[in-house]
Amino acid sequence: MKSWGKSSVILLLAALLLVISACGQQKTGSGGTEQNNPAGSASQTNPQDGQASLKGKRIALIMQFNTGTFSSQYIEGVKDQAGKLGGEVQVFASDGDLAKMASNLDAAVNQGFDGILIDHGQAGALDAGVKKAVEQKIPVVVFDADIKVPGVTVLQQDDQKMAEMTLEQLAKDAGGKGTIVKVWVAGFAPMERRQIAYKAFLDKYPDIKEIAAFGNATNPALDTQTQMEAILRKYPNKGDITAVWASWDEFAKGATRAIQQAGRTEIKVYGIDMSDEDLQMIQDPASPWVASAAVDPKSIGRVQVRYLYQKFHGDKTEDIVVLSPSFVKREDLPKPPEKVNTAQLDKYVKGWGSSEQGNTEWLKQLEGSK
Template sequence: MKQWGKASILLLAFAIMVVLSACGNKANENNNTAGGNKTSNQEGETNQAGSPEPSDATKNLDALKGKKIALIMQFNTGTFSSQYIQGVKDQVTKFGGEVQVFAADNDLAKMASNLDAAINQGFDGILIDHGQAGALEAGVKRAVEQKIQVIAFDADLKVPEVTVLQQDDAKLTEMTLNKLSEDAGGKGSIVKVWVAGFAPMERRNVAYKAFLDSNPDFKEIAAFGNANNPAMDAQSQMEAVLKKYPNKGDITAVWASWDEFAKGATRAIQQAGRTEIKVYGIDMSDEDLQLIQDSNSPWVASAAVDPISIGSVQVRYLYQKFNGDQTDETVVLEPTLVKREDLPALPEKVNTTQLSEHVEGWGSSEQGYTDLLKELEASTAK
């Protein structure tokens, strides 16, 4: 019995060792397999099929591509508007999206209808150019309720979740009027070309009135303006004013609150041979620059924000919204004063793309251009 007991104990111990060895090998196999998968997922994020899993950053970029954008415009008049549209389209294309332009020909009812159409057609985002709250607010609120992102430019909208871009209209006005005062020696007679009913125009008019209040040696002798066919209307009305004030010295300068108005007034003054009258405008385009460069032109200065940059910046804030970023209610775009004395004389022509070579502060803006959007643009370009 004693011998048998010792043998039994030895056999039992051997059996336990065999079992433990087998379990150990199995555990090592499992650990190796689990460790291999873990390493693969950490370094290459490989799924069961062996292909890499996209990172969160890549998923974010992919989600921003292929967006369909509606651009709802109150009017599409002149080269400023065409360059603004160019800025919008170029930036959306660089982000891998598409743009459709809806122009309302200065008809607010049509603009509201175009906004409704964009909502019903399921655009991912809506850009608004000008317009009035009375015509647009209901549609904008409906777009926001349907999770369509909206960014406006120069519109008097105050809707939660909607960012509004605007030029610093007070500064635009002050820049041009201060230059006018400097050139005129602090006194004179002014013709104002302006139109009511537009948020930026209203802000410019407030600053204009403040200038007259602070400079009593300047007098306004005439005022006019029409947003329909603005350049042609300004030209014909300026012709009438010139007939009313036919003598040299009767009119010191024209202050034009929009470059379309400045173009019309400039043509009327040139044709009448009254180039002693100087023109000071707001906004800038390639066509405007050539008129300012011309030494025979009465248009001598204009304050503006690059229209291409305005379009680009507006798009960037829309894409920030797409990404879920919080954006300010109002974004102010800083202007630059462009003067004839800063530009080369004709026949060398300068366009707005080259203007930064001659005028400090002009050029492509980095506003709204986040690191993620730079990555999106780079990935789309590949």
Template sequence: MIAQKQHTDDGRDMRWGEGKNMKQWGKLSLTIFLAAVLLVISACGAAKNNAPAGEASASPTASAEAAADNAAGGSSDLAALKGKKLALVMQFNTGTFSSQYVEGVKEQAQKFGGEVTVFASDNDLAKMSSNLDAAINQGFDGILIDHGQAAALEAGINRAKEQGISVVVFDADVKVDGVPVLQQDDQKMAEITLEQLAKDAGSKGNIVKVWVAGFAPMERRQVAYKQFQEKYPDIKEIAAFGNANNPALDTQSQMEAILRQYPNKGDITAVWAAWDEFAKGASRAIQQAGRTEIKVYGIDMSDEDLQMIQDKTSPWVASAAVDPKDIGRVQVRILYKEFKGDANEPLVVLQPVYVHRDQLPEEKVSTTQLSEYVEGWGSSTQGYEDWMKDLEALK
């Protein structure tokens, strides 16, 4: 009986111990479960508080990392624009206007971290076409074209496009899809100077025109000249000539011949020159002949031109122009917009200003100082985008 009881007691004790352990495990499981539920609720609440409607929100750390990635990506895109090699293909590079235009091109390109190589064509369109081919074959990143004619340029421009080379043209009548063309408002420049001539002449008199065909800007200026002739029938053209080869010297010799042909004071009222190189030559001939009653009105402006206009013994009294350095700067900006993939207008028109001797001081000034006396001159921001500041700042 004792043995049986012991067995029964041991069994009871064993079952009691097992029950006690199971109760402890159940309490622990419930605690773990409740903690897990609270953790899930807390996480969901945080997501709900931080996320926009309908979206899961990134953590502040992730947002900062994304912003940094975007900034780095922007810098990387701009860094890719550094070190570009540019070709400047010019029909001619005669005179101080052209030299200051080239200065503007190089100045802006260098600020962007680019390098410019000039291909001068000596007013030879066949040579200009060959220079364009050379620029393409040498693998330049971008090509700037100065003057020229469509027949000599468009085949090469299309070939450049096919090879992924960006092209921007100045003062050439080129029409190629995706190739921006810059031009001065040539008709306006002609109108400004011709209207001043008519005013000073009292709407009558005899004039000499110095102009040459075959150049897009000259052709546009000629449109305004024809309108001027219709408007002022009492202003008679008694001579017209022009040569783009050695323009200043050739104009001077031809003007000397015309002065001999019309030797009397009053025979010639004024000269209208459609290019500053023509105005230089005509002015020198008139000044040397002592015929300073004849006034000269020109187009375009350089430092040399400005000094002549300031000279009170010079017959050259006024000119309409765009700062040639600004032309170069704007053309480079348009090219870099092409590099970056930004949209450009197919035609970019540069607005001129009128410069008359009466606006200028007694002491000699340069075109860099001209903005102090002539409103609207120089320091054009045309084509300059905000990102270009960042590009210039990159080393």
């Protein structure tokens, strides 16, 4: 009895060791072994599965302004990048009406869009809707608005740099002295940043004097043209006005048309932002608009979509992304009759249209897999 008991114990221990060993390993289809490790299993997931889950995203683009060629080219950039990644974009136009914009944002949240892009707007009107989207796990990426909601990425142009570029060129061309008209409007985050540079400019050049200032965001090009015509009547003599600094391309277009129609092309116009229409006006040797600082509007749209897809993917994104501007001068462009558009501008202006901000290797793979 005693000898038989020892043998049973040995056999029992051997069997127990075999069970433990089998639990520690898992046979694979190829005959190898794989550690029973949850993290290891996740790392073996087919990357194509993750890419597939990012396709077919419904994206809402909520816009405060939807007029002018800058806006149309920005929309092109958004739709182009989203389409390359397998997404679909619906534009909610607000016609400059903040209450309508807030309503559009609320509608996008209620309709269950996968992601939301916001173009301009103000925190007072949009914060509640943005917070509601975030609470419902809808990622949000904003362009040029003063939104400060945790989890939301805000893109902004380097507005102070753009203002500095144009104002320094104005001062150089004017020899550091003269009289200028400012076209600007308060109440918008990018405008407030541009105003900081403008104030510094007046302090730096005390012999440059502002003789008039105005600006209206409603029908901006037409309103600027009307108001500029009135200022030209008030200052009718050559030399009364040295230049116009326009803090938005819609303002620059209106001022340019008024000056041309009045035959006062000795007055030079310096603007901010760029579109195909703007470029044609700058390239025209008879136009008073001689320079503009800008970020390619199509690039803005593309970068904004990339950051939204990073959020879809679960990547950690920055709170604020600053977009670097380029400076476009007539003297750098080809002479007429040769014409150039923004798609060709990179041949003449360094850095134009080539932004890779927000791009990642997996995004490039997703784009290539479509």
